[in-house]
Amino acid sequence: MKYDELLNWMLDRGDPQGGYTVENLKKLLLEFDNPQDKIKTIHVAGTNGKGSVCSYIQNTLTNSNLKCGLFISPYIEDVRETIQIDNNFISKEDFSKYLEIVYEKTKVLDEQGYYVTTFEIFTTVAFLYFLDSKVDVAVIEVGLGGRTDATNTIKKPLATVITSISKDHINILGSTLREIAYQKGGIIKDGGDLFMYPSDKEATDELKRIASLKNAPVHTFSFDEVEIKNVNDSFNEFSFRNFKDIKTSLIGKHQVYNASLALMVIEYIKKYFNIENETIKNSIYEAKNIGRLEIIGRNPLVILDGSHNVESINALVENLSSFKYNKLILGFSVLGDKDFDHILENLIPKADKIVLTEVDNPRAIDLNLLQKKVSKVTTREIFKIPNRREAFLKTIQLANRDDLVLWCGSLYLIKDIRKIALENKKQG
Known part of the structure; x- marks a missing residue:
């Protein structure tokens, strides 16, 4: 074979x-x-x-x-x-x-x-x-x-x-x-x-x-x-x-x-x-560990992080203070077996604009349900884009040079977004 x-x-x-x-x-x-x-x-x-x-x-x-x-x-x-x-x-x-x-x-x-x-x-x-x-x-x-x-x-x-x-x-x-x-x-x-x-x-x-x-x-x-x-x-x-x-x-x-x-x-x-x-x-x-608070772009600052549970999301939120930025543009999705109510409560209110997408995994949360949950903890603008490539490009489009684009919520998501981001970087 x-x-x-x-x-x-x-x-x-x-x-x-x-x-x-x-x-x-x-x-x-x-x-x-x-x-x-x-x-x-x-x-x-x-x-x-x-x-x-x-x-x-x-x-x-x-x-x-x-x-x-x-x-x-x-x-x-x-x-x-x-x-x-x-x-x-x-x-x-x-x-x-x-x-x-x-x-x-x-x-x-x-x-x-x-x-x-x-x-x-x-x-x-x-x-x-x-x-x-x-x-x-x-x-x-x-x-x-x-x-x-x-x-x-x-x-x-x-x-x-x-x-x-x-x-x-x-x-x-x-x-x-x-x-x-x-x-x-x-x-x-x-x-x-x-x-x-x-x-x-x-x-x-x-x-x-x-x-x-x-x-x-x-x-x-x-x-x-x-x-x-x-x-x-x-x-x-x-x-x-x-x-x-x-x-x-x-x-x-x-x-x-x-x-x-x-x-x-x-x-x-x-x-x-x-x-x-x-x-x-x-x-x-x-030592390296890709996909964990990894900077893959600047102007705007683009960070990928595989945080996907309450403790790691809390650490991520705390670490945001280490970065200098104006607005936070968040790209996000999560698996359905996570304690995502608490994850959303801690993370979503920090974002100025939010782009939701799907995770390529059978345990992924339904995107409509995720949007409903997110809208309960923020009044900020929410974009629901199932296609991950289009979702990533939307976060870049929404950001100014002094903003921070952050993608997190699932390592399965980060795997795909990282590939998309690096391909986009090569294309200029």
Whole structure:
């Protein structure tokens, strides 16, 4: 089979049938003699900040002359960005090779009644690729939740990391922070060190409870330990514990705290690897995470952000103060399974003009319903444009040179808008 055929086969597998479980995937991985048990890993879960924390850690390890794998989701530009080694995407040739191998095994499992999903196939390919490539370590990001996530077939990571926890995917993970933390905390391993973002008490108490049951040492920090020196639209600068004058090019105040969590993990894994402080400092600054408070244009300032739940939207709203602009032109859509009433209440009133569009996802909210909800929290002018290209061009048309065009609400939306924006930029 050709690359495109294999890719379409994998993507067509979709989500689990009848609830999330790792049992079917375990059968597939057993067919390959459990590759996940033969690589060193750092396992990262959480609601917000996973991608950034993974990037900080991976970039530091790569720049420390270690061969470092990275498994992240969802992808923004290219499906192959999900699986990387040393900032290089898996090649189409390698992706095809491993997909073909997995395809043959999956056919047999299908006949036996063990259905393996798209994300489980992604995960299997990543484990096989990292093992065959002889990576020194792989940073593995959880896809959804943690307890029943495909990546939770990992048994003994070097470190378990849980980033900020807030309400998201409430129809799957639960409606309270305790329930969501219970799902995220499912990746905590017996005796394994846990590195934890200082989330709300309800979430942290649940994570500490799980860690206690598993005799897992807990490492965390307080916001007071982070000395913020500068936050602007180009970089952040801060000091944290023994790390002085650290800069991030990932902008937004929340990135200071994400980087602090990553620094804790990096300091710990020095026991396994030779990592210099100067390398850490440079690597934190160089780390990238596209589609997260990403500036893709100026005059007017154009920003894309994948914020899609209450906490990340609140952080986005707070970070708007770092930018100098006259009016805010907002491009927006959201998936229907989000707590979008609270998202709208916090975000929409900040906008001077609003353009609503559709998300290319079966869980997307009905556009008419979204318009109705938005009109309840603002008296500003609202444009409803289903076509995403036309919607993006409308936001640019509405903006003056000193305005800010902001697109947010869904990573699926940002994926499409980013492509449209870059194509528009090329065309001048």
